[in-house]
Amino acid sequence: MNILVQKFGGSSVADLECMKKVRGKVRSALDKGFKVVVVLSARAGQTNRLLEMAYQYSDDPDPAEMDALLTTGEQESVALFAMMLRDSGITARSMLGFQLPIVTDEDYGGARILSIQAETLRKALESHEVIVMAGFQGCTEALRLTTLGRGGSDTSAVAVAAALGSVECHIYTDVDGVYTTDPRVCAKARKIDRISYEEMLEMSSMGAKVLQIRSVEFANRYNVPVRVLSTFSDNPGTLVMQEDHMMEAVLVSGIAYDKDQARVTLVGVPDKPGVSARIFVPLSEGGILVDMIIQKASRDNITDLTFTVSRKDLKRALSIVEEVCAGMECQGIEHDTGVSKVSVIGVGMRNHSGVAARAFNALYHADINIIMISTSEIKISCLIAENEVDRAVNVLHQEFGLDTPSQ
Ligand code: ADP
Ligand code: ASP
Ligand code: MG
Numbered sequence: 001m002n003i004l005v006q007k008f009g010g011s012s013v014a015d016l017e018c019m020k021k022v023r024g025k026v027r028s029a030l031d032k033g034f035k036v037v038v039v040l041s042a043r044a045g046q047t048n049r050l051l052e053m054a055y056q057y058s059d060d061p062d063p064a065e066m067d068a069l070l071t072t073g074e075q076e077s078v079a080l081f082a083m084m085l086r087d088s089g090i091t092a093r094s095m096l097g098f099q100l101p102i103v104t105d106e107d108y109g110g111a112r113i114l115s116i117q118a119e120t121l122r123k124a125l126e127s128h129e130v131i132v133m134a135g136f137q138g139c140t141e142a143l144r145l146t147t148l149g150r151g152g153s154d155t156s157a158v159a160v161a162a163a164l165g166s167v168e169c170h171i172y173t174d175v176d177g178v179y180t181t182d183p184r185v186c187a188k189a190r191k192i193d194r195i196s197y198e199e200m201l202e203m204s205s206m207g208a209k210v211l212q213i214r215s216v217e218f219a220n221r222y223n224v225p226v227r228v229l230s231t232f233s234d235n236p237g238t239l240v241m242q243e244d245h246m247m248e249a250v251l252v253s254g255i256a257y258d259k260d261q262a263r264v265t266l267v268g269v270p271d272k273p274g275v276s277a278r279i280f281v282p283l284s285e286g287g288i289l290v291d292m293i294i295q296k297a298s299r300d301n302i303t304d305l306t307f308t309v310s311r312k313d314l315k316r317a318l319s320i321v322e323e324v325c326a327g328m329e330c331q332g333i334e335h336d337t338g339v340s341k342v343s344v345i346g347v348g349m350r351n352h353s354g355v356a357a358r359a360f361n362a363l364y365h366a367d368i369n370i371i372m373i374s375t376s377e378i379k380i381s382c383l384i385a386e387n388e389v390d391r392a393v394n395v396l397h398q399e400f401g402l403d404t405p406s407q
Pocket of ligand 3: 209211
């Protein structure tokens with residue numbers, strides 16, 4: 001049995017007209033002889049509407065009940081789409097996460113997949129041409145509903161493709177592939193034909209929401225070829241795959257940005273062994289992901305420690321550091337949500353020096369101040385003021401020769 005996994009995001013299933021386009025993509029896969037597992041997101045805006053609704057009913061919604069609510073978004077879209085397919089004479093049925101099941105841990109709102117009963121899908125595909133599966137959701141061993149984090153339908157799709165065994169996974173969205181940067185921010189962004197898992201991993205973790213980071217982790221681990229395509233065109237899209245020597249020849253493959261950043265500075269803390277541990281251990285135990293960290297050069301054994309977290313974690317991070325600081329010397333705690341991160345990414349950086357200097361110079365000439373810097377083998381990230389992000393993306397995009405040549 002030749003199986004293809006096709007995932008369609010929120011804007012692809014927004015309304016009846018969009019779903020007709022989705023049906024066209026499914027039909028052409030059937031015409032090529034595939035049995036199809038269609039993974040759907042909630043209709044555009046629905047997950048946000050449900051989230052807002054929860055806060056109208058509760059100041060601090062119970063995480064498990066929040067997931068029970070959020071999973072209804074995908075339940076709605078798969079039921080509607082399965083109905084449409086059946087009306088067109090295609091044998092289809094919907095399937096929710098718990099019906100497979102997709103078993104996850106109990107980390108509500110950001111659960112990790114532990115196992116997928118792919119046999120259920122194979123069996124159902126014996127009597128159906130298409131299974132329409134709800135993305136973004138699973139259940140715990142104890143059958144409580146969970147969600148996989150925002151953008152999690154990408155992960156559902158790739159995980160199912162991996163569980164079915166080296167099946168190609170097509171991710172349909174509202175742009176026709178992965179671009180050198182967000183095409184909504186930079187008009188000169190170029191579509192990339194092929195990108196390595198490693199670069200895509202950095203692009204996603206640095207904020208490019210076109211693929212959820214965990215979906216790329218799955219694809220990389222199980223070597224699932226992922227193609228990013230548009231529901232609204234016939235462009236061949238972008239293939240996310242193993243790195244090859246051609247890719248290394250490219251110095252910088254993309255620029256990503258992340259506006260979900262908040263900065264916290266502990267002013268005037270003692271510079272002695274154990275201070276960082278006293279601050280960062282409780283943050284990690286509190287489940288808070290700390291991104292960038294810098295410590296200022298100390299004077300008289302006193303220093304400043306600055307770190308960044310996701311904006312949704314800021315309140316909790318502040319209450320944790322306030323508690324820590326109450327038990328040690330600290331002149332004050334500052335925080336700022338008007339910051340964002342811009343990153344330059346490319347596997348070619350491994351073998352070339354000077355990329356960081358070029359990036360800093362380009363930002364300097366654009367009069368953009370860098371607040372913090374972090375680097376890895378294939379990435380340079382700078383924290384800057386949020387209102388300068390779009391400009392920074394465009395400046396760096398041009399600096400590294402990524403702009404589409406002018407006509
Ligand atoms: P879906 O609802 O289909 O899952 P998303 O909104 O999650 O779609 O992701 C698609 C969006 O990702 C695009 O509309 C685009 O604005 C944004 N994006 C950010 N960075 C990139 C990039 N490098 N290439 C393509 N799209 C990007
Ligand atoms: N509906 C979920 C979200 O909006 C999952 C997804 O679209 O991938 O985040
Ligand atoms: Mg998405």
